[in-house]
Structures are given as structure tokens and as C-alpha cells.
Amino acid sequence: MTRHLVIELCGRLADYAPQQINLDIPQAGISVAHLKARIAHDYPALATELQRPGVRLCVDETIVTDAHIVKVGATVAIFPIVSGG
Amino acid sequence: MSQDVVILAQDAIDPAATLNDFIAHCTDSDGAIVHFIGLARGTNHQGHPVSALVLEHYRGVTLASMQNIAAAARERFTLSQLMIVHRTGAIMPQEPIVLVAAASAHRRAAFEAADYMMDRLKTEAVFWKYELHPGSTIKHWIEPTSRDTDDSQRWQKD
Numbered sequence: 111m112t113r114h115l116v117i118e119l120c121g122r123l124a125d126y127a128p129q130q131i132n133l134d135i136p137q138a139g140i141s142v143a144h145l146k147a148r149i150a151h152d153y154p155a156l157a158t159e160l161q162r163p164g165v166r167l168c169v170d171e172t173i174v175t176d177a178h179i180v181k182v183g184a185t186v187a188i189f190p191i192v193s194g195g
Numbered sequence: 196m197s198q199d200v201v202i203l204a205q206d207a208i209d210p211a212a213t214l215n216d217f218i219a220h221c222t223d224s225d226g227a228i229v230h231f232i233g234l235a236r237g238t239n240h241q242g243h244p245v246s247a248l249v250l251e252h253y254r255g256v257t258l259a260s261m262q263n264i265a266a267a268a269r270e271r272f273t274l275s276q277l278m279i280v281h282r283t284g285a286i287m288p289q290e291p292i293v294l295v296a297a298a299s300a301h302r303r304a305a306f307e308a309a310d311y312m313m314d315r316l317k318t319e320a321v322f323w324k325y326e327l328h329p330g331s332t333i334k335h336w337i338e339p340t341s342r343d344t345d346d347s348q349r350w351q352k353d
Contacts, residue, residue, distance in 0.1 A: 121323030122336045171256050193337045195281055195320035
């Protein structure tokens with residue numbers, strides 16, 4: 111059974127896909143590494159950008175590693191490298 | 196009683212009013228105040244006219260990144276108070292982007308704290324910014340320069 115996840119694209123990433131993209135993920139959740147692979151598959155224009163240095167995933171306002179499991183209902187965003195202030 | 200101020204500002208910064216408020220909170224032990232104001236330029240490094248600088252932030256993460264930098268400055272330098280006020284949104288040329296201030300008993304700590312906070316804000320604060328050029332809607336995204344990175348890393352050698 112899958113559930114719906116909304117992912118916000120920050121900064122320049124939103125130039126390559128809608129600012130909010132939607133994915134169906136397993137009820138048990140999905141690792142960040144798999145999530146990025148799914149996004150690259152469903153949105154090919156993002157694939158190269160997702161591999162650039164400094165790309166990070168933010169889940170519930172916390173930066174997480176590739177091993178983190180994203181659960182249904184989480185607030186998810188993808189950060190490209192920050193511009194700084 | 197002095198307290199540190201960290202603000203993510205949606206509206207234009209009034210430098211005079213902001214600094215006056217900071218000064219009003221100084222104590223009779225303070226012998227030095229250092230402040231820095233970063234302005235949006237009307238011409239970029241390549242000489243192109245810039246009609247606006249736009250900063251994007253993300254929820255509470257951006258403010259938290261600024262607060263972390265303020266806390267690190269508080270830990271590293273002997274200060275009575277500090278301030279970081281940083282804009283988000285569209286900023287016109289010559290408008291303030293950021294104001295940092297530090298107060299201490301002696302000038303060295305105040306100078307270094309202001310320098311430290313700016314170096315870290317330039318590379319670590321969670322903003323994404325782009326330039327708009329006259330007559331165009333194309334976003335020219337900005338990434339930290341090697342100079343910004345070097346400036347921030349020099350504080351790690353101490």
C-alpha cells in the first residue's frame with residue numbers, strides 16, 4: 111500500500127520541476143537515498159542537479175542523511191547548495 | 196538587561212532605528228560597538244546592472260541557521276550583546292540586506308565578532324539568492340565564492 115508524499119524544491123531546483131512535487135511512497139516509508147533516485151527517475155530534468163555538491167534533504171526542518179527513513183506525513187524539502195546571506 | 200537579537204526580516208531594514216535600539220540596550224560596561232551593513236549592489240561582479248536581489252528562505256531552518264551563528268559568536272567572543280538582522284524577499288539596489296552588530300567592553304572582541312558573524316552568514320545561512328536583471332525575468336542564481344569560503348574557513352584555524 112502506498113501513500114502520498116509532497117516534496118518542496120528549494121532554490122534553483124524549482125527551475126527544473128514544479129516547486130512542489132508528489133510521490134507515492136510505501137506505507138513504511140522510504141530512505142532518502144531511494145527517494146532521491148525516485149525523484150530523478152520521475153523528474154529527469156532534476157537528475158543532474160540532485161547530484162551536485164551540497165544537495166541535502168530536510169525532513170521536518172532537520173537536515174538528514176541518505177540513510178534516514180522518510181515517513182508518510184513528513185514535511186520534506188530538497189536543498190541545493192545554499193547561497194549564504 | 197542586554198539580550199541578543201536575531202531577526203529574519205520580511206520588510207525593509209531601517210539601519211538607524213535598528214542601531215539606535217541596539218545602542219539603547221548597551222550597558223555602562225560597554226566600551227565598543229561595531230556594526231556592519233551589507234547593501235544590495237546595483238551592478239554585479241561582471242558589471243551587469245541588477246534590478247533586484249531576491250533571497251529565499253525555508254521555514255524555521257533559515258532563522259535557526261542564523262541563531263546558530265549568533266550562538267557561536269556569543270561563545271567565542273566576550274560580548275555584552277549582539278544582533279543579526281537579515282532580509283528575505285526582494286531587495287532593491289542600495290537597500291540593506293543584512294545588519295550585524297556587536298557590543299563589548301573592548302573594541303577587539305566587537306570587531307572580530309562582527310567579522311566572524313558575517314563570514315559565517317555568507318556561507319552557512321540557509322538562503323538561496325538570485326539576481327534579476329533589467330527587462331528580464333531570468334533568475335541568475337548565486338553560490339558562495341571561493342573568497343567567501345576562505346573567509347569562513349579562516350576562523351577554523353584558531
